[in-house]
Amino acid sequence: MTVGARFFGIVLLAAVLPLGVVGAWLVRDAGRAGEELLDRRMTAALRGLADEVGAEWLRARSRLLDVAESADVRARLRTADELSADRRPARAPITVTVSRELSEIAHGVEIRDRSGGVVARYTAGTAWPGNGLKVELPIHSATGDREGVLEAWIRLETLLGRSSEWTARTGGVLGALSPDGASSVLSTPFDAHLLTSARFQLGDEDWITRRHVLREPPAVLVLAAPLEPYQQPFREAARRGILLILAVACTGLVTAALLTRQTTRPLARLVSASRAMARGELQQRVPVRGPREVRELAGAFNAMAETLQRTLATLSKRQALAAVGEFAAVLAHEIRNPLTAIRIDLQRVEEVSHDEARRRALTDRMLESVRRLDRSVSGVLSVARSGRVDPEPIPLELPLTAALETARPTISAAGAQLRESYVAASLPDVMGDRAALEQLLLNLLLNAGEALDGSGPQLVEVHVGTDAGLAVIRIRDTGRGIPADQLELIFEPLFSTKRNGTGLGLAVADRIARAHGGEIRVESEPGRGTTMAVHIPLAAGRAEAEAALPVGAAAPRDEAAPRVASFAGQQP
């Protein structure tokens, strides 16, 4: 799992998920908050309505009782009592006239005596009886005795004269039910039966109902209102909240992504730098930037790289020291072997003194060993001499041809092919010491030949060109190549990778090149081969001519492909 993915996970768990939960809760709560607000408004409206109705009813009640207060009715009520006590038949009820106000209040009024007989009656129209809300009011005498009862069929809408003001506040519809809550006593714009339930659906809208029970007149006021207008603002608020949350979450994620990138980019740099170091590019360093931990890591990496580079450099020196020991061993071998032969032979000369032929054979062998010793010493001395050269303008052809002629038999004997190619028709003149250059080129050629390991193409190629006032002689082999960690060491005197190498050939070549103000550059690919490029200054006149030419036209006479000359008869 990458750091980026982990970071995303953390942000998702710690920020986005909680925010999502909050959003969901907001949406759910928006509906409930709307309903609660509506509930409070409806309850308040119902209370207001009840107060209103109560006040109206008190007035209406006294108007109604006024009917019973008329002298006629009173007299009839009293006589009714007497008649009933005497078991005489009741008289027909009288019809009373009422004020206009009362006619607006009630559909009809009946006054009954204690036995239930109707003593007086008022009717407003044909609809009665059966219309309106039935109210019974006791009629008391002046002494407080109950004389009868007044039954009235109330027009509730009259009592609710100013109800619209209250209902408008809730955006609802007012209804009224009979005291038992079973039937409607007020006309509504929809099926009044819906009012009997606590909530109902009208069209697509949810409605809720709130009720208020009136004792007098005995009725149940029902207020119904649609939920939507109340929930809608809350839902809107919730929606905005969710949008805000989404924005916060997105910001969080983007920030996380940026932070992650900020963190992982230096890490990626570290990874690629580490890989480069693993390839041997020890100069790799990473910029110390970013968060503190990453800075520390980068710093630690750089310190490690520094130490590694230093350690490896020290190690190289140690390798060089080891090479000194190796050279000493080689030298001891080279000198003490002939010495062994000489010593033993010398000690035996006496034994064979009487035999002239055997004595001569021993002496010849000893002389040969002495010559071998001399050659070994000469080789070592050549390193010391290689730094002293006497350059003069000479054709490069002289030392090159001589070196090629000397090296060819050795290279051919190893089963390899020697090829030459030149970029110009004729070889340039260089500022050089002929003998030293011959030595240099010969050493490189022999070294190239010895690098061939018998697998793949066995080839030593010599290519001569010029570059910025320098003759460039490239000697390429298809041999085993040089490991990267040894490239710095190969020109060190006494360093050798070969079993019988003295470690002198390349050291001598390098010293000669540097004594000429030139150098040897090495490119090597282990397993594929090595190219040694010798850079030697051109002779003055030639160098100036080269310098006067535009770049890329160093060899105007030979712009075509380089001439490749293979030496016939060199194939194995």
Add this chain to the structure above:
Amino acid sequence: MHLLVVDDDAAVRASLRDALTADEVRVSEAAGGREALDLVRAGWVDVVLTDVRMPGVDGLELLRRVRALAPAVEVVLMTAWDDPDVRFEAARTGVRACLVKPLDLHILRALVEELRREHGRGNPFGKQQCTGE
């Protein structure tokens, strides 16, 4: 007794062969460790006198293999470079003697004579010794 001289230097081999060949000592030559091992394996080498520094199978390696292959065969090392590590390793492996080049003919002959006598008595287990110059 059959003595095998192993050295990559032909001049050394020739001198030693000439100097050590005697009535009861037959001397053969090998230019390298591998060739020497073939002769040891063939079973008619009694003493191996070998150089340490050689391409391929070197003297120490040859000593190790001879010890494993034919414990009765004595091995004498010659070295141009008297390295204590080499001496220690050789002694550990069971070398008969370590000689430092250039060799002294008298010492060499004395050692060969000792080996010859042991060989004549049929006692292949001589005393180990390491002799410097």
